[in-house]
Amino acid sequence: MRNAGSIIARPLAASLHNHRVARSAPRSQRLEVGPDVAAVLRPEEAARLHVLRGLDPVSCAICGEWIAQDSSDPTSVSISIDGDHVTAEFAHSRCSPSRADLASLVVLAQSEPLGIVYAQALHPDAGPVLLWERKLDVRVRGLDGNEESLYLDADWWEGFHSALADEPVRLLAGWLLERNSEDLVLRRGGEEIERFHGALERSTREWRRSLEESGFCLVIVSAGAGLERPAAESVQSAIREHRALMGLAEFDV
Numbered sequence: 290m291r292n293a294g295s296i297i298a299r300p301l302a303a304s305l306h307n308h309r310v311a312r313s314a315p316r317s318q319r320l321e322v323g324p325d326v327a328a329v330l331r332p333e334e335a336a337r338l339h340v341l342r343g344l345d346p347v348s349c350a351i352c353g354e355w356i357a358q359d360s361s362d363p364t365s366v367s368i369s370i371d372g373d374h375v376t377a378e379f380a381h382s383r384c385s386p387s388r389a390d391l392a393s394l395v396v397l398a399q400s401e402p403l404g405i406v407y408a409q410a411l412h413p414d415a416g417p418v419l420l421w422e423r424k425l426d427v428r429v430r431g432l433d434g435n436e437e438s439l440y441l442d443a444d445w446w447e448g449f450h451s452a453l454a455d456e457p458v459r460l461l462a463g464w465l466l467e468r469n470s471e472d473l474v475l476r477r478g479g480e481e482i483e484r485f486h487g488a489l490e491r492s493t494r495e496w497r498r499s500l501e502e503s504g505f506c507l508v509i510v511s512a513g514a515g516l517e518r519p520a521a522e523s524v525q526s527a528i529r530e531h532r533a534l535m536g537l538a539e540f541d542v
């Protein structure tokens with residue numbers, strides 16, 4: 290199984306590379322991202338905002354008018370906070386420059402605006418489970434009015450899927466969970482996608498043994514499940530409400 294995984298990893302890595310080039314090529318110069326906004330977004334999240342600006346009309350958060358996807362109107366993106374809810378909003382640059390309340394966002398993200406929080410669990414059937422989410426869950430409102438997590442981009446988490454009714458969790462081709470000193474590192478192709486600092490140090494002996502014996506880990510990336518204080522109920526509801534994407538990652542012992 291481990292060999293099969295590394296064989297398929299190569300062609301996949303190549304196609305993913307092309308895919309990413311294709312996605313970033315038409316990157317719009319019409320989207321202004323100010324330094325305070327850039328400071329709390331990961332590069333892939335900023336890239337997705339550029340894609341969203343060019344994909345569908347967006348409404349200006351200030352004047353309410355629509356900005357067509359093919360319009361050359363200079364557009365800005367700002368981050369607003371409402372309680373512990375963080376939203377990215379578009380606006381005409383003339384209505385509002387790109388801004389964010391960096392100090393409040395840093396407090397909200399416990400000093401790590403780009404960081405994640407993770408939890409480890411042992412499932413009776415699935416074995417070792419690794420769950421994580423962005424500390425700062427930046428939401429963006431789609432055309433249907435629903436808010437989506439910017440971090441949970443299905444393109445970015447290629448191969449991950451939301452909960453399936455009657456099927457087992459699928460194997461993540463091209464993804465690999467690796468040991469790196471006391472950290473666990475999730476890679477796609479050769480690229481480090483996420484790092485779980487001290488995950489091996491923190492794990493129970495049973496979790497670690499289960500990971501080493503099975504050679505696989507159920508990985509679940511979620512949004513708004515409250516992993517700072519993980520409760521089975523909030524994790525379950527994130528999975529039920531499709532605020533979580535999952536898959537089975539191979540572990541390189």
Ligand SMILES: [Zn+2]
Pocket residue numbers: 349350351352353354380381384
């Ligand atoms: Zn406007």
